[in-house]
Amino acid sequence: MDTFAALAHGMAVALQPMNLMFALIGVFLGTAVGVLPGIGPALTVALLLPVTYKLDPGGSLIMFAGIYYGGMYGGSTTAILINTPGESASMATALEGYKMARAGRGGPALATAAIGSFVAGTLATIGLAFVAPYLVDIAVKFGPEDYFALMVVAFVTVSATFGDSPVRGLTSLFIGLTLGLVGIDKLTGQPRLAFGVPELLDGVEVTTLAVGLFAVGEALYVVSRRHHTEEKIEAVRGSLWMTREDWKRSWKPWLRGFCFGFPIGALPAGGAEIPTFLSYSTERRLTKHPEDFGKGAIEGVAGPEAANNASAAGTLVPLLTLGLPTSATAAMMLAGFQQYGLNPGPLLFAERPDLVWGLIASLFIANMMLLVLNLPLVGLWVRLLAIPQAWLYAGILVFATMGTIAAKPSVVELTMLTGFGVLGFLMRRYDFPIAPVVVGLILGPIAESQLRRALSISLGDPMTLVQSPISATLLVIAFIALVAPFFLKNMGRFKATED
């Protein structure tokens, strides 16, 4: 289908009054939850999943688009105002943004973040709309062995290549893969790792795992080191608006941020931290005001924020065309699709173009709403930041439990939630990354079924994995990505503290 026609059709879906309202609610809720300190976009999406349970798939996905962008914008607000980046992608923003807020320029910092996100997000969504159909054309030619190889690439890049320590990242991944085994094997009906507990036969719910690791784990971690932290909110003083000088210094970083964010986000390697830090260091090198860096340079906020949003839209490319989530947030989006039995991938483009293009069109609309909603509402978001930590985390736990109860009301499920919370706490305490666990749980079973399908087609001959040129190439890439960090100790030393 012609991209323009498809997009116009998607716009027609997204512009229906009900769907516009869903997008608005999504943006509002996403920002409100995302702005709470300690809650990153992935957790925002996970916590808000229950809100969409009773909606039809179209409306719920559109609300998701709003939540996705809203959660991200909320995260940068916390990074700028209290120096608490909810996720690694906002860390670069916090570097200069918090300094700007302390210098009384919090308003322009938030404004350049919002407008930059809008500019880069819109460009990246256009990119998504144009790149996706081509990728779909390639993806339909993928055999099961190629899909398997692609998953292997994603496993390696998400866990080993860009993390702090490949051993720790892979450990997290394998915990996720183990959890993915729990339940009935789809091909033979055999129960695995269920230990006779009927509730375990359905497998581990992605939302239970994510909410347990991110929300409960974070609450336990914060309370365990309560005496170490003291957060100080910077009041937004002075004018909210950017001066002519601010605009002049911002627009190029926005565009450069897009150029870093979109392509890197669209790779099946994932992660927004690489493009944001690339953008930060580039702006630092190119700036005409090097003396401002370290004291609150607006370029250092404009670039990374644009890169962050562009890469968020970029992550949707592999998610929608290949069904491949490359970040924890994308994994939660995939869980949102799966609650309706929808599997993103080339088939979904063919079977439900209204859904896919409606979602893409909603991204444009959500982006626009973010801009008109958030600049005037900055005062409200700042007040949310002032909620005392005790009530904040108590509320988070109540809401997290509510989501689990709504999805699966059973003692086993709640016990699992608590258990995953303890796991998340221990992983934070001993510095294991969290995102690979979630990605492993989601992708593990898919990779297994693709591999087994490939092997049964080839009558059990494992050579099929290297006979397909696509699969062979991908496996070589995965191997290099796995081995490289052991030799290049200084590569990819961007801290990966998601959550």
Added chain:
Amino acid sequence: MTDSGAQETKPARRGVDRASVAIAASLAALALVLVIDAMRIQANVTYGMGPEAIPLVIAAGLGVLAIGNLVNALRGDYPEREDMDFRPVGLVLGGLAAMIAILDFGGGFIPAMTVLFAATATAFGRRAILTDLVIGLVIGTIIYVVFSRLLTLSLPMGPIERLL
């Protein structure tokens, strides 16, 4: 955790890390569980892999990672950790356990949330338990009404919920 990048450049040799040894042991134990569970599976697959193959592969991976973590532990190669306050952690976990127990005994959603809220707030250092119970009750009631009435999600009912 933002500062651990700097810590890593320091020579991190502080002797054997007991926690990391325990992590390595847990990974090995998990691998063993996988193997035992996979041995139990009886399925006849003519071509390709049966349901027991991938668990064995993952178990092997866990075994290798157990060794990797053990090596790191023995080399003392691990980030520095802050001292921890475990009492509030226990309090939060106690709140979660109480919440599960209340739901299991049919106490209903709102009381369960009230207890969870108050326990967590107390763990975070608040000393106004009565106020927090009231706030928890209000929040629980609002969530219950919004989600069960407006969004028609089924949340567990107890005596209080039946009155609403």
